[in-house]
Amino acid sequence: MSHAPTRGRLLFLLCLINFLRLLSPANAGAQSQPPTSYALTHAKIFTLAGSAIEDGTLIIHEGKIAAVGVGLDIPADAQVIDATGLQVYPGFFDSITQMGLREIGAVSATVDSTETGSYNPDVVAATAVSASSEHIPVTRAAGITEVLAVPGSGGFDSAGAGGVIGGQASAIHLAGWTIDEMLIKKSAAMVLNWPEIETRTFDFATFSRKEKPYSEAKLEYDKQVNEITDWLERARHYAQALEKGSVAKYDRDLKLEALTPVIRGELPLLVFADRSREIRAAVEFCDKQRLRMVLAGGSEAYKVKDLLRSKGVPVILRPVLTLPLDEDDPYDRLLSQPAELAAAGVKFAFASFDNSFARRLGQNAANAVAYGLPYEEALKAVTLYPAHIFGLDEQIGTLEQGKLANVIVTNGDPLELTTDVKYLFIRGQLTSLDNRHLHLYEKYAKRPKSAK
Amino acid sequence: MNSSSVFLMNARRIQFLYLLPLLNFLYLLPAPAATPPDTPAVTVIRNATILTVSHGTIEHGSILIKDGKIAEVGASVNAPKDAQVIDAAGLFVIPGIIDCHSHIAAESINEGSVSVSSMVNMAEILNPEDIDIYRDLAGGVTAANILHGSANAIGGQTLVIKLRWGQPATKLPFEGALPGIKFALGENPKRSNFSIPGQPKRYPATRMGVEETIRGAFSEARDYKKAWDDYNKRFAAGEKNLIPPRRDLRLEPLVEVLEGKRYVHSHCYREDEILMLLRVAKEFGFKVRTFQHVLEGYKIADELAAAGVGASTFSDWWAYKVEAYDAIPHNAALMTRRGVVVSINSDDAEEATHLNQEAAKSMKFGGLSHDEALKMVTLNPAMQLGIDKRVGTIDVGKDADLAIYNRDPLSAYAMVQKTLIDGRVYFDRQRDQAERSEREKEKKALVDKFKKAAEKKPEEKKPEEKKPDATAPSGQKPAESKSEQKKSEEKKPQEKPKPPQSSASDSAAADQRGGAL
Numbered sequence: 014m015s016h017a018p019t020r021g022r023l024l025f026l027l028c029l030i031n032f033l034r035l036l037s038p039a040n041a042g043a044q045s046q047p048p049t050s051y052a053l054t055h056a057k058i059f060t061l062a063g064s065a066i067e068d069g070t071l072i073i074h075e076g077k078i079a080a081v082g083v084g085l086d087i088p089a090d091a092q093v094i095d096a097t098g099l100q101v102y103p104g105f106f107d108s109i110t111q112m113g114l115r116e117i118g119a120v121s122a123t124v125d126s127t128e129t130g131s132y133n134p135d136v137v138a139a140t141a142v143s144a145s146s147e148h149i150p151v152t153r154a155a156g157i158t159e160v161l162a163v164p165g166s167g168g169f170d171s172a173g174a175g176g177v178i179g180g181q182a183s184a185i186h187l188a189g190w191t192i193d194e195m196l197i198k199k200s201a202a203m204v205l206n207w208p209e210i211e212t213r214t215f216d217f218a219t220f221s222r223k224e225k226p227y228s229e230a231k232l233e234y235d236k237q238v239n240e241i242t243d244w245l246e247r248a249r250h251y252a253q254a255l256e257k258g259s260v261a262k263y264d265r266d267l268k269l270e271a272l273t274p275v276i277r278g279e280l281p282l283l284v285f286a287d288r289s290r291e292i293r294a295a296v297e298f299c300d301k302q303r304l305r306m307v308l309a310g311g312s313e314a315y316k317v318k319d320l321l322r323s324k325g326v327p328v329i330l331r332p333v334l335t336l337p338l339d340e341d342d343p344y345d346r347l348l349s350q351p352a353e354l355a356a357a358g359v360k361f362a363f364a365s366f367d368n369s370f371a372r373r374l375g376q377n378a379a380n381a382v383a384y385g386l387p388y389e390e391a392l393k394a395v396t397l398y399p400a401h402i403f404g405l406d407e408q409i410g411t412l413e414q415g416k417l418a419n420v421i422v423t424n425g426d427p428l429e430l431t432t433d434v435k436y437l438f439i440r441g442q443l444t445s446l447d448n449r450h451l452h453l454y455e456k457y458a459k460r461p462k463s464a465k
Numbered sequence: 466m467n468s469s470s471v472f473l474m475n476a477r478r479i480q481f482l483y484l485l486p487l488l489n490f491l492y493l494l495p496a497p498a499a500t501p502p503d504t505p506a507v508t509v510i511r512n513a514t515i516l517t518v519s520h521g522t523i524e525h526g527s528i529l530i531k532d533g534k535i536a537e538v539g540a541s542v543n544a545p546k547d548a549q550v551i552d553a554a555g556l557f558v559i560p561g562i563i564d565c566h567s568h569i570a571a572e573s574i575n576e577g578s579v580s581v582s583s584m585v586n587m588a589e590i591l592n593p594e595d596i597d598i599y600r601d602l603a604g605g606v607t608a609a610n611i612l613h614g615s616a617n618a619i620g621g622q623t624l625v626i627k628l629r630w631g632q633p634a635t636k637l638p639f640e641g642a643l644p645g646i647k648f649a650l651g652e653n654p655k656r657s658n659f660s661i662p663g664q665p666k667r668y669p670a671t672r673m674g675v676e677e678t679i680r681g682a683f684s685e686a687r688d689y690k691k692a693w694d695d696y697n698k699r700f701a702a703g704e705k706n707l708i709p710p711r712r713d714l715r716l717e718p719l720v721e722v723l724e725g726k727r728y729v730h731s732h733c734y735r736e737d738e739i740l741m742l743l744r745v746a747k748e749f750g751f752k753v754r755t756f757q758h759v760l761e762g763y764k765i766a767d768e769l770a771a772a773g774v775g776a777s778t779f780s781d782w783w784a785y786k787v788e789a790y791d792a793i794p795h796n797a798a799l800m801t802r803r804g805v806v807v808s809i810n811s812d813d814a815e816e817a818t819h820l821n822q823e824a825a826k827s828m829k830f831g832g833l834s835h836d837e838a839l840k841m842v843t844l845n846p847a848m849q850l851g852i853d854k855r856v857g858t859i860d861v862g863k864d865a866d867l868a869i870y871n872r873d874p875l876s877a878y879a880m881v882q883k884t885l886i887d888g889r890v891y892f893d894r895q896r897d898q899a900e901r902s903e904r905e906k907e908k909k910a911l912v913d914k915f916k917k918a919a920e921k922k923p924e925e926k927k928p929e930e931k932k933p934d935a936t937a938p939s940g941q942k943p944a945e946s947k948s949e950q951k952k953s954e955e956k957k958p959q960e961k962p963k964p965p966q967s968s969a970s971d972s973a974a975a976d977q978r979g980g981a982l
Contacts, residue, residue, distance in 0.1 A: 119658040119786035148784065220661060336815045340596045341908060343901055344603045344818075369784045376822065379877035430825040430877050450783075454763075454795040454831070458802075463767030 050074045052087040056096035060412040073418040076441035104158025104419035108399035109364035112160045113142030131176035134271040138162040139183035148368045150448035153187045155372035156434045158419035179204035188439040201403045202283040207295045208237035248272035281305040289316035318357040327360040327402045332377045352385030362399035379428035509544040513553035519858035530865040533887035561607025561866035563846035565777040566810035569597040575614030584714040585621035591634040597814035602628045602892045604818030605868030605881045615649035615732040618678040648731035650738035683749040686719035728754035734788035736761040755849045760792035766803035775849035777808045780823035798831020808846035825875035
């Protein structure tokens with residue numbers, strides 16, 4: 014996909030960038046002096062930390078949830094929002110996206126999601142997240158208040174497959190003028206694309222199928238696993254050297270340094286794998302290496318659910334609105350998997366694995382409910398569980414006193430297709446639901462009747 | 466080379482050409498594995514909430530089906546005693562979903578080597594065993610517009626099928642539905658986002674060239690039509706010793722377009738290219754039947770309405786390429802409000818499994834009514850495909866193509882229970898679930914058998930032949946490494962995140978060549 018950098022293209026891109034600037038809606042905190050206190054009154058509040066509160070009050074103060082309950086005293090300086098007939102939930106957390114890293118899939122100049130090369134533990138998503146991406150307000154309007162921006166996870170229309178170690182994922186609020194204002198946790202996980210034993214591949218250089226015998230594919234796979242082992246081993250030695258203070262300035266190795274929190278079990282390893290064979294291998298590997306593993310993808314997690322439960326490996330599930338991997342799988346294989354995992358005691362979260370489909374997060378959760386997942390589990394799988402999986406549940410995930418006020422107010426079930434988000438708070442700030450799509454809609458809805 | 470060897474070569478080629486239709490014929494034989502479900506002569510669906518689309522909702526209603534057609538609909542029907550009964554208490558019945566843009570049941574999608582590929586026909590490469598037929602059926606889809614890809618300004622011929630899973634390819638086409646032809650405008654035909662290694666840059670490479678490619682082809686088609694019209698006229702007048710014009714398979718379908726015997730379904734994104742095609746259509750005197758994708762249709766809704774063309778769009782896809790950056794989820798509603806007949810399509814086997822949900826989004830984005838939203842995937846696509854006299858609503862005399870849900874189908878919690886085509890139950894969730902353990906057993910037995918066979922001859926190691934790749938252009942460097950290959954695979958211009966496939970199929974390659982989107 015080589016683009017000749019013609020003058021026309023450059024001019025076009027410049028125009029595009031200017032256009033984007035013009036259209037870019039005001040971000041959070043557009044008010045010059047935003048209130049710091051809010052009171053949501055007469056709402057049905059789903060705290061997800063206990064049963065729902067009827068006719069409840071939620072008080073937000075200086076970015077946090079100050080109180081939640083029935084008939085609370087409302088602080089004098091609080092802006093009161095009468096939420097009669099409305100429902101209050103924690104904002105949704107989409108725990109795998111390329112938010113801010115990819116604007117237009119087919120335009121490589123707007124894509125920063127994946128670095129070249131196979132081992133990039135030192136690259137950090139937050140570095141490249143564009144705070145003014147049009148995807149952010151569009152996603153926010155769907156009730157998503159925070160995401161994990163994940164680099165090097167391959168996936169589609171990124172610049173590459175992401176190699177083996179893809180970089181560090183960053184947890185961000187979907188509001189803020191700069192990345193610094195958006196950050197929840199700069200380094201929330203290290204991306205590892207678990208190798209596959211690939212006997213059949215398609216070679217796009219020659220547009221032909223390539224087949225190789227299993228033995229050859231297995232050798233390549235083993236080689237890659239050995240490489241991963243080697244990287245971790247070197248990181249372990251490096252960490253020891255660091256502890257002993259024997260790393261001189263000129264010895265500093267940024268890649269190994271980035272891996273030290275991983276080998277210490279402080280930073281979760283976000284391992285992308287879908288087939289049960291690879292999942293099993295990855296779980297056993299991480300167990301042996303004493304790493305904190307979070308599985309990403311997990312299309313065949315159901316086949317290894319006992320292993321996942323016994324090793325306490327949580328899963329960020331690929332959208333359930335995905336066709337089964339194999340022709341002979343039941344048609345609803347991915348739709349019914351969440352119910353099966355929940356019954357087996359495997360912890361999981363839903364995620365979009367995307368940007369422009371991030372707003373389908375609730376739809377995916379609802380579809381899992383249709384195929385047997387208890388409703389409350391579905392709600393938690395887009396709020397509390399992802400927060401817990403990435404160690405952020407002391408800050409977000411439920412509506413409890415002291416947590417960050419990432420809150421949505423809706424006119425109905427937030428997983429349902431036709432529900433609207435009426436108010437949205439990020440870090441206690443009433444945040445605009447305006448976005449590029451709404452602008453274009455309003456603009457063209459007003460177009461005078463064509464003369465023709 | 467002497468003349469006799471040339472003759473021999475030709476003879477061999479001719480023999481091969483003779484074989485081709487035979488092979489096609491063999492291919493069309495019924496798939497042995499799948500058998501069509503039994504069709505009772507009379508079926509009655511009772512106690513259902515019936516969303517007729519044409520005349521409101523009937524609570525606790527019944528539908529009587531005779532010989533594949535809807536015989537009666539209402540609060541009560543006169544069902545014979547021996548009728549097969551489907552008790553739909555608590556269930557919702559809608560007309561079967563019609564997907565106006567699909568690529569299922571096809572062996573390949575794009576003939577991407579030329580800019581005008583009107584000679585190729587999707588009807589000739591139908592694959593009745595494509596599992597996506599069944600998966601979409603399980604999503605309530607009963608008919609689909611099987612389109613060629615968007616690699617060329619003028620693409621291949623298209624057809625409407627019914628999702629009669631288990632039937633041979635000959636039984637898939639929607640009887641009497643007018644055939645179509647795919648056109649494509651914008652980034653895909655001008656090859657903005659991909660190139661094929663070893664192939665030179667193809668004309669057109671701009672939206673200007675796309676217009677000229679279409680104008681050029683229709684200019685030829687017009688002359689070709691005239692040549693035939695003249696010939697036919699003189700022939701009818703009794704003139705002797707006439708030589709007919711040479712038959713041109715590329716121009717024939719375009720003549721059919723000029724004569725209104727073939728629908729134009731044009732892939733498009735930007736408003737300027739849409740207006741361009743409307744101008745070209747006016748110049749040559751043909752009609753565009755539908756604009757597909759038409760993501761900027763909302764900008765020129767009045768022009769679309771005035772031209773009387775249908776618009777078939779996505780619910781909420783955007784930003785996968787520049788021409789999709791102004792896409793908004795309000796597109797369907799805004800065009801509807803300005804008088805355009807709008808459908809929501811899938812362009813994707815997975816998306817097709819929940820078109821009911823995608824239609825529901827037009828209530829949230831743009832405030833369409835429940836009825837209007839439901840029409841997006843039933844009556845409106847039927848009108849766009851010219852099959853609304855047969856399907857699209859629940860009315861007496863229409864085909865009994867129905868989808869039965871466990872709750873309001875415009876909800877994300879709704880699940881298809883049964884799908885009927887021509888009165889036959891082609892999908893039944895209960896039956897599907899009941900058969901799963903049997904299938905598992907069957908699969909296990911096959912795998913065990915295979916394993917045993919493999920154990921018998923353990924050291925049979927074939928020398929791995931390193932065949933020179935015939936398709937690789939000379940001087941083309943083969944891919945360096947596995948990761949390189951993987952990398953380029955990820956460049957597939959697909960919008961939806963997909964799990965990694967165990968192997969890249971030919972059709973994936975075909976998509977890459979042209980991009981189905």
